[in-house]
Amino acid sequence: MSDPAFPAGSPRIWQVGALCRAVADSLDARFNPxxxxxxxxGFSRAASGHLYFSLKDATGQIRCAMFRRAASLLEFAPQGGELVEVFGRLGVYEARGxxxxxxxSISRAGQGALFEQFLRLKARLESEGLFDAARKRPIPSLPRGIGLVTSRGAAALHDVMTAMQRRAPHVPVVFAPASVQGSQSPAELIAALRALYGQAEKGLIDVILLxxxxGSMEDxxxxxxEWLARCIVESPVPLVCGVGHETDFTIADFCADLRAxxxxxxxxxxxxPRDAWMSDLQAAAAQLQRAVHRRLDVAAQRTDQAAARLGRPLGRLAAQEIRLGRSAHRLRHALxxxxxREAHRFAVLAPQVASAVRTRLEQDGRLLDRAQLRLELLDPKLVLxxxxxxxxxxDGRAVTSVGATHPGQRIKASLADGTVDLTVTPPALI
Structure with missing residues (x-):
């Protein structure tokens, strides 16, 4: 319901903070980066290491802030009155509006042409759909191998290999070296990627790191x-791009399936991490063991119930034996x-679990055999x-007492090797 104090079609009434956030969102979508x-x-450096200044020209001025993390990467010390080109994100400082x-990043005036070239290529490739989120693929959680492209002497190589050794030493890394700076670098990067694409098509690697x-924009x-960008898009497996520092963006970042x-x-x-996989594996093994125990308990209970239902007449005993044998066979086969299947699935991750399951299976099989042997010992034929x-x-009823007979009564006696028809005679006089 509209407020009667305001005529229809009047402007929305904003909370101040909400309006600042909405303006910031609009600026981000419209201009950034x-x-x-x-x-x-007005240049100043705070005790925290943050830089504060304004940029001005003949027609305008804008406040700027550069936080310590980004300021620590500067290759020169900015000064008041210096003509510079800055790269960043436009926003609203909500506390003051x-x-x-x-x-x-800040560079002395002169790198602007490179950035303009970057923006033109970015816009063209984006219009062709090379950056579309729909073509981005998820990174596999358990890769068979990882491809790596970087310079042989780069610190990035050491960083990646150290992280891999710490988190997943069991995953092989296929290294394809290439220079990462200079006029020859794009061609070498493309050649290295294509070499890894061949490894991916053979099923040896499931993800590639570039x-x-x-460094500076020139670095x-x-x-x-452009051709490296198109090569990245052709990757047969997901590709992660980790170039520069957190604030650096390249065309390769936009083309990759994931930017690091x-x-x-x-x-x-x-x-x-391997520890996370081992934790999942141990939980799965415990769950499997509990499931096996439950099935064995149910089987033992069914065996006890079948033994309790066994009657003395041989006909009922034979029927129970047949049903018990079928149940035992089906149970053993199902188990x-x-x-x-479970042992095969877990054998890929931990062969020791598969071995333990097989050992447990053999032990449970022996338990089932012994239970069946004890049941067979209850067979009345052994008594006969x-x-x-x-x-x-x-009528087929068991005769267990003299008092349940009368002279002339016909009775069948089952012996170990057959049956004999008998007639009850009067008791002899003493």
Whole structure:
């Protein structure tokens, strides 16, 4: 319901903070990332290491902030009155409602042409769909192997291999070296990637890492090559790009299936820690063991119930034996199939679990055999073989007392090797 104090069609009433956030979101969607050229004025460095200044030209001025993390990467000391080009994100400082530019990198005027070239290529490739989120693939959680492209002498190589050794030493790393800077670098990077694509098509690797340490825009320019971008998109397996520092962006980042802020982060995203897999494996093994115990308990209970239902007449005993034998066979077969499937699945991750399951299976099989042997020992035929007989009247009821007979009554006696028809005679007089 509309407020009667305001006419229909009046502007929405905003909370101040909500309005600032909405303006910030609009700026982010409309302009960012943004590059600005201007003269530094009002420059100051806070005790925290953050830099604060404004950029101005003949027609305007904008407040800027550069946080310590980004400022520590500067290759020169900015000064007031210096003409620079900055790269960053436009936003709103909500506490004061001020428009400000969060600066991620600063270069002396002259690198602007490179950035303009970067933006033109980015816009063209984006229009062709090379950056579409729909074509991004998830990184496999358990890769058979990981491909790595970087320079042979780069710190990024050491960072990635150290992270892999710490998190997933069981995963092989296939290294394809290439220079990561200079005019020859794009061609070498493409050749290295294509070599790894061949390994991927053979099923040897399931993810590729393209990494390099930080540097200036010129240092990272190889990763803004159009043909490298198209090569990345052709990768048959997911590709993670970890180039530069967290604030660096290249065309390769946009083309990759996943961007990592650093080379070490790329390795961490591609390899889940071994301890996590072992924890999952132990939980699965415990669950499997509980399931086996439950099945064995049910089987033992059914065996006890079958033994309790066994009657003395041979006909009922034979029927129970047949049903028990079938049940035991089906149970053993089902357990065998289930445990073999589970053992095969876990054998890929931990052969020791598969061995334990097979050992448990053999032990449970022996327990079942012994239970069946004890059941067979209850067979009345064994008693008959010792000279006893099973007496039944004409209706098949067991005769267990003299008082249940009368002279002339027809009785069948079951012996170990057959039956004999008998007639009850009067008791002899003493």
């Amino acid at each position: 943004v590059a600005v050229r201007g003269e530094i004025t 001020d428009l400000q530019l969060i600066v991620e 990494v390099r340490g930080g 990272l320019w190889s990763f803004n090559d 802020p650093t080379p070490t982060a790329a390795a961490e995203l591609a390899a889940r 065998q199939l289930r445990l073999e 073989q010792r000279g006893y007989a099973l007496l039944e009247d004409a």
